[in-house]
Amino acid sequence: MCKSSSQTTRFGRQRSTTAPDHDDAVRWTDTIESTPAAPLTQHKQSPREAALLAVYDWVQDWSDCARTVITRRDQLIRLGIGKRRPRKSDAQPTPQPPVAPPVAPVLALPAKTNGVTPGSIAVSVVQGGEHA
Numbered sequence: 001m002c003k004s005s006s007q008t009t010r011f012g013r014q015r016s017t018t019a020p021d022h023d024d025a026v027r028w029t030d031t032i033e034s035t036p037a038a039p040l041t042q043h044k045q046s047p048r049e050a051a052l053l054a055v056y057d058w059v060q061d062w063s064d065c066a067r068t069v070i071t072r073r074d075q076l077i078r079l080g081i082g083k084r085r086p087r088k089s090d091a092q093p094t095p096q097p098p099v100a101p102p103v104a105p106v107l108a109l110p111a112k113t114n115g116v117t118p119g120s121i122a123v124s125v126v127q128g129g130e131h132a
Contacts, residue, residue, distance in 0.1 A: 066081060
């Protein structure tokens with residue numbers, strides 16, 4: 001049964017339920033609390049499952065003992081109860097240097113037939129040190 005019907009009434013008022021809804025909720029609560037729970041059913045193991053469980057327990061016990069007695073990693077790995085360490089290259093990849101964006105090549109203009117490169121400054125020198 002409910003601890004007190006006043007708790008249920010207070011709950012019904014807080015939830016703003018109607019009186020018939022509240023009465024239904026009280027009856028359901030009483031029914032649920034007065035009904036005995038169904039007994040838990042035990043899963044029946046087949047002989048095969050029981051044997052597998054026994055072998056599993058034995059292997060776990062054996063591997064715990066082997067880890068205590070055997071301390072060399074390579075031997076534990078050969079027995080199948082040790083794990084390999086990850087390779088350094090796999091564990092921490094080397095960072096690649098940043099790649100500079102490609103620079104557009106500067107196109108050189110072909111030389112003119114008179115031997116003067118476009119964009120160059122030509123200075124003529126006159127004999128006697130005077131400039132023209």
